Amino acid sequence: MFTAAALVVAFAAVLVLYRAIKGPRVYDRLLAVNVIGTKTVVLLALIGFMYERPYFLDVALVYALINFIATIAFLKYRELGRLD
Amino acid sequence: MDLRVVLAGLFMAAGCFFLIVAAIGILRFPDFYTRMHPAGKADTLGQALIIAGLIIYWGINLVSVKLLIIALFIMVANPTAAYALANAAYASGVKPWKKGEERK
Amino acid sequence: MSFVLTAIIMFAFWLLLSGEFTPILLGSGIVSSLLVAYISHDLLFGNARFGVLAGRFWRFLLYLPWLFKEIVVANFDLVYRTLHPKMPIDPEVRNFQADLNTDMGISMLANSITLTPGTVTMEAKSDGSFTVHSLVRGSDAEDMERRIKRIERGA
Known part of the structure; x- marks a missing residue:
């Protein structure tokens, strides 16, 4: 059951990866x-x-935090040109 | 088969369905702002459902509390990240797609 | 006050995540929760009084079931629009002014708008002006604003 769900989630991630490659915009x-x-x-x-x-x-929890912070940090950098 | 396992399986199947729909939506929708909708909604619900399935499977203990924290964090962080993205795109002048236009 | 409360919450969170009670883990938990509380105690609660916060928290819990129902409705709507071969969408951008005065209320409304039918928040300012992108023409967020105002003020 978990294996099937994991495969489906991975497949969805691959589909989204196409959007990440194709763009067209940075957003x-x-x-x-x-x-x-x-x-x-x-x-x-x-x-x-x-x-x-x-x-x-625990790894998942930390990854969720890092993922969120990374997105916000990148957007901030893009908007302001600095991170302080 | 245990009823709890069946219930957990149903939740996880529903979650997988919403995640796949979110992925299809992100591929199919015509522009950035419309793509925000599947990313902000279906993705959040899909993940929450899968984690709810795991909690049902595991019962109440420290592990499921951790799962609950992950789910709650995703439910707060995902729309916030979607908002931050939409706001940044809007501030930098990305034009929303209108009906009848060519898809970008 | 907010410092002590933040430190206690952080330490409870630490205990929840570690699940072990050896002296070294407890000690580093106390140190790090005090440090985090010192840096960020004004972020979690702002300057509001404790009674007001408790009331808001309680009313927020009452708001959650309605929000979950709306999220599920929103997702089925989105699934329909995504999988329909012709993709029946007609996006528009709208502005409106929400009558909310706490940052917490505004961010709550912004996130709720993103999660519920057909709308994503594009801009939310601290004076309460919102810019919303909706997937279908004419979906509105006034009902939700009323509910969040009720959480904020307790009317």
Whole structure:
């Protein structure tokens, strides 16, 4: 069950990857990367269940935080040209 | 088969469906702002449903509390990130697509 | 006040995530939650009084079931529009003025708009002016604004 769900999530991420490659704008790419990132969080949680290692959840939580901060930081940099 | 496992499977199947629809929407919709809709909505619900399925499967303990925190964080962070993206695009003058125009 | 409250919440969160009670983990938890509370205690609660915050939190919990229902409705609508071969969408951009005065209320409305039928927030300013992109002409957010105002003020 977890394997099937993980495969579906990975397939969805591959579909979105097409948008990240094609663009056309930088915002489309960022949107796609952000969506792939949040799918990765779910994928990590599912992998933790597949191999019965709950420690993966900590990785997923940290990845969710990093993904969010990265998107915001990139947008801020693009808008202001600096990060302080 | 346990009823709880069946219920968890149903939640996860629904979540997978919404994630696939979100991906299709991101591919199919004609411009950036319309693509925000699947990214901000269907993606959030899909992930929340999959994680809800995992919580149902696992029962209530420390692991499912962690899962709940992940789900709540995604439900706050995903629309915020979508808003930040839309706002940045709007501020830099990306024009919204109107009905009848060529898709970009 | 907000410093102590933030530190307590951070430490509870730490305990929840670590799940172990060895002295080294507890010690680093105390140090890091105090540090985080020192840096960011004015972000979580602002300057509002405790009673007001508790009331808002309670009314927010009452708002959640309605929000979940709206999210599900929004998603089925979106699924229909995504999978329909002709893609029945007609996007428009609209401005409106929301009568909210806390940052928390405004960001809550902005996120709720993004999650619910046919609309994504494009711009939200702290004076309450919103720019909304909607997938279909004529979907509105006034009902939601009323509900969030009720959370903010308790009327």
